[in-house]
Amino acid sequence: ALRLFYSSVRFNFTIYHIDSKGLKDYVAPKAKFTVNDQVAISNNAWANKSGQRITQYQNQNVTILSVNSGHYSNSDYTYNVKLSNGVIITDILEQDLIKANQSAFNVGTSAYITKSAWATANGVKINMKAGKHVTIIAKYARQASNSKWQYDVKLDNGIIYKNVFEQDLQFDKVIFNVDSNKVVAWFENHKGKLTYSMYGSRNGADGTADCSGSITQALYEAGASPYDYLYSTETLHDYLINNAYKLIVNNDYRGWNAQKGDIVIWGKRGQSGGAGGHVGVMTNNADNPFFISTCYITGGQKNTAVQEVRYNEYFAQHNYPYYYVYRLIK
Incomplete structure (x- = not known):
């Protein structure tokens, strides 16, 4: 490529400016940018005038430190610039600088x-x-x-x-939507894979789980908001409400018309910690519905923690504990 390193020449005693395209003008063009301007390195930038690669700085904002006249490539000026981290790059071509990128967010927002x-x-x-x-x-x-x-x-x-x-x-609040079918599917998919324990990972990460830890993980993977920790039967109530579940039954002795996806918590709140509570999810809408959970039915035998049982029989076997039913409200 033709490299021009002069800015003016005399023809017949008249001084003309010859720009980077070989055109002559009476007045030299002004630099596009001045010292202290905030600009950005374009996504087409390849190297500075001396051949130093600058591709790693594409799209980054810089501050103009100095303006240097001199033709090179398609530019009539080069610039020394400083990145936000303090790095200085010299002799960047004018063609490789553009208007500064604007941030979507400002400090304090x-x-x-x-x-x-x-x-x-x-x-x-x-x-x-x-x-x-x-x-x-x-x-x-x-x-x-x-x-x-x-x-x-x-x-x-x-x-x-x-x-x-x-x-x-x-900017907008993030909306989370739970798929109750995926909550049930989480337990179905973990049949034969989990061993009951209240002292391991609790959510299946290490092959062990308990009832509340596994329901917390199932809800999260089904679209619920990230949990702050793996909840217990005491603290799970608020997590459900914050993810569009509604308490539809509070220990009604008449029972309720179960629907697939209903989450049932056993144990009166304030008294359900540790082994004092249990939680699981209904898997169908039948008159005598099934209920699936991570439980101790098999006495902790390896890989048998997830069990699906007839809810009414299971409820009776545990002497009809105090219970709450939460249903996802769309």
Whole structure:
């Protein structure tokens, strides 16, 4: 390519400006940017004037430090710039700079972590924080994944996560929708795979589970909001209500017309901790319906924790404990 390193030439005692395209003008064009301007490196940028690769800086915002005249490629000016992390790059061609990228969120604004969020730019897992409300406390113009910006955010409980991708934040509250058929399917799919224990993972992660830990995991995998911890029969009530379940029966001696997906908790709240409570889900709408749960029916035999039984018989065998029925309300 023809390289022109002069800005003007004299013809017949008249000074003309010759631009990068070989055209002559009486007045030299002005630089597009000035010192301290905030601009961005374009996604077509390849190398600076001296050949230094700059592809890794594409789409990042920079600050203009100095403006240098001199023709090169399709540019009449080059620039020295500083990235947000302090790195300085010299002699970037004017053709490789564009208007600064605008962030979707500003410091002090509210946002929510999206359902699709998995980890921050530095690898910290945030998938279990999906749907949580956050406040933006810092922002950085950094290209990574599908984002041109990253943020430091603070949860309502004061915990701070750094370098959250812009793609993992949204303005609107995140809506979670449970599929009750998937809750039932979780237990069906874990038949013959879990051993009962209240002291292991509780949700099947290590091959052991208990009733409330497994229902918490089943709800989450069926579309419920991330849990703060694996709930017990004492604390599960609030999680259900926060995910569109409604209490439809509170220990009614007449029973109720069961529907597939109804979640039944045994044990009066405040007295159901440890072995004092139980929870499971109805699997059909029959007059004498089935009920599936992670239980101790087999005395803890390996891989037999998930059992499906006739609810009425099982209920009678346990002397008709105090019970609550929650139903998903669409």
